[in-house]
Every structure is written in structure tokens, then in C-alpha cells.
Amino acid sequence: MQGYAQPADKSAPDRLEQAGTSSKLSDEALFLRGDKESLEVLVNRYQQTLYGLLVHVTGDASLAEDLFQEAFVRAVRGAKTFDRNRSFKSWVTAIALNLVRDEVRKRKLRGEIPLGEGGPEEQAAAGDQPRESAERQDEVARVRGALFELTEKEREIVLLHFYQGLTLGEAAEVLNVPLGTAKSRLHGALVRLKGLLRSEWP
Amino acid sequence: MAMNENPELNDELLSIGRRIEALPHPQPPQGLVARTLACIEKTVDLRIVQPVKKVWWLRPITHPMARLVAALLLISTLAMLADIDRAERVGQFMGRLMGTRATERLEVLVDRVLLSFGPVSDVDKDVVRQPERPRAEPGSEEADTQRRLSDWV
Numbered sequence: 001m002q003g004y005a006q007p008a009d010k011s012a013p014d015r016l017e018q019a020g021t022s023s024k025l026s027d028e029a030l031f032l033r034g035d036k037e038s039l040e041v042l043v044n045r046y047q048q049t050l051y052g053l054l055v056h057v058t059g060d061a062s063l064a065e066d067l068f069q070e071a072f073v074r075a076v077r078g079a080k081t082f083d084r085n086r087s088f089k090s091w092v093t094a095i096a097l098n099l100v101r102d103e104v105r106k107r108k109l110r111g112e113i114p115l116g117e118g119g120p121e122e123q124a125a126a127g128d129q130p131r132e133s134a135e136r137q138d139e140v141a142r143v144r145g146a147l148f149e150l151t152e153k154e155r156e157i158v159l160l161h162f163y164q165g166l167t168l169g170e171a172a173e174v175l176n177v178p179l180g181t182a183k184s185r186l187h188g189a190l191v192r193l194k195g196l197l198r199s200e201w202p
Numbered sequence: 203m204a205m206n207e208n209p210e211l212n213d214e215l216l217s218i219g220r221r222i223e224a225l226p227h228p229q230p231p232q233g234l235v236a237r238t239l240a241c242i243e244k245t246v247d248l249r250i251v252q253p254v255k256k257v258w259w260l261r262p263i264t265h266p267m268a269r270l271v272a273a274l275l276l277i278s279t280l281a282m283l284a285d286i287d288r289a290e291r292v293g294q295f296m297g298r299l300m301g302t303r304a305t306e307r308l309e310v311l312v313d314r315v316l317l318s319f320g321p322v323s324d325v326d327k328d329v330v331r332q333p334e335r336p337r338a339e340p341g342s343e344e345a346d347t348q349r350r351l352s353d354w355v
Binding site for chain 1: 211214215218219220221222223225226227228230231234235237238239241242243245
């Protein structure tokens, strides 16, 4: 694979040196280098967080995998449009969430089961931790169930801020809304979650 | 967890946030990175492929006015060739341009095409088919003409 930012041909020692330094670079620097080694480090960094976010947003592990791959493919394809002043994390997350929205729209049009309402297999895939206690698994199932009671927008802001660890500013950037909107949406979502979790577990 | 940037979030709401934060991070499937890189690689390979070079004068004419002009140009060019002297001059010009041999071959080809479509005039048709003329009524002007023609032949 050729990088989109620099010539690809490198000697083996250069590649080894680069692989060592790649892990120290910021996400943006890695992405702008655009060679295979840098992208490998980048995908590795995000496979836990972004894949996890997609699993929780979609409730479907295999769909999350597809969307994860597609998000990176689109990011690389649109590398020339990447704003260097923007954080890569919020950019790639925004791409991934747009893909989720497309998927939701497609399912609605095709009359398929909406996201998050799959069978127990899909639900289990998100929290597939056999060593966890039954109590912990119950708690996870409750919180996940409550999350899917929220609207798509509410679910996104809650997961971006608390699960993904984005600041409200970053979350607002991902969702392409003003900071004030992000704040009020988060507040509203948490209030609803409080009600949902309380009604399920008095 | 992200710091509480929103003072409206009281402890109760923040505790719900902490429950979200504590959701498990699912284990990514084996080989996710490799598969993702393979997908990217395919895409980047596609980008390397040069697009087909478009030849300007072979592009389709899409503008309605341009279509009209092109049609008029074609009609006027073909109409010019209806004049046999002008067509002859065009033929000679082409002969000088392409060489005698190529022009002859082209002429043979055109002749074959024209003959395969059949003669174009009634006279030519008669020459090819040699139809038997109906005999005119005896004593009529037509019968007289036929007799004179047969005497002449």
C-alpha cells in the first residue's frame, strides 16, 4: 500500500525505525503519514475504543466490525479533506457514527429490525466477558437496555462523553452541533436514563 | 471519565455517567486490524489506477444546441455530396490525402455496401431485374413505341 503523504519505498531498517517511532506519534501525525505501518498503529489504537463504541451503539458485533472497517476506509479515502487542525479521534468517530445513521436509515427503508433490538446473541456480543459475575452482567444488561430506550442522538452524546471519553467540545464537534446543544442533550439524556434505570431497578 | 464540564450535572446524573463509563469494552475480533488494513489497501490500490483518459472530441454531445449544430453540419456535409461533381472533387481530395491504393479499397468497400443494400433508383432496379414489360394494347401509342424500340434493339 502506498502512502498518500509520502513515497512508499523504504529500506527494511527504515521501516523498523519507523515502526518504533510510530507508536509515539499523535493520531493526527500517524494519519497524515499515511503509510501502512502508521495506519496499522492507528487502527490498533482505535480497535478497542471505536469498535467498543460501535458495538454499544449498534448492539451488533458483526455490524460493528463492518462499520469499523468502513470508517477507516472512508477516512483514508478522504485523507485529503482532513482538516489538520481537527482531532483525528473526533473525525473518525464522526465518520463511524454517520455510517451507523446510514445503517439505521437503510434498515428503516427495508423494514428490518432496528439496531439494538437484535436477539440475545447480539446483545451478549457486546458484553462477552465470561469471567464477569452474574450481578455485573445484569448491571451491564440493564444499562445497555436503558441506552437503547434513548433516542439515537441522546445515546450518541452519552456514549461519546462517558464511554468514549470525549470532552463535550469534542463530542459537539463529532455530532456537528453547538456546545450548548451538546450540553443540554447530554443533560436530557442522563435525566431520561435516570428515570429508565430507576423504573427497572427500584 | 471525561471531566464534569457541565455544572448542571448533579451527583446523581454523574453517577449514571459513571455506570455508562463502566460498560465493558468488548474484545475486538481476532484479526480486525489486519482485515481493516486489507480493506484500506484495496481502496488505496483503486486510487492508484489512473482514470480512463477522455478524448475531448470523442465525448458525447449533450448540449441541445450543440446537438442541433452537429446534426446540421452532418446534413449539409452529406447534402453537398449529392452533387456528383463536388463528390468527385471530394473523392480526389481524399485520394490525394490517403493514397490511391487506400482510396480504391475504400471505393470497393463502399460499392459493396451500396450493392448489398440494393440499387437506389427504379432505372437501376430495372437494369438488375430486367422485368418483362406488359404488352401494350395493339394499335395504341405505347404499342407503337414498343415496336419501334424492339426494331431498334
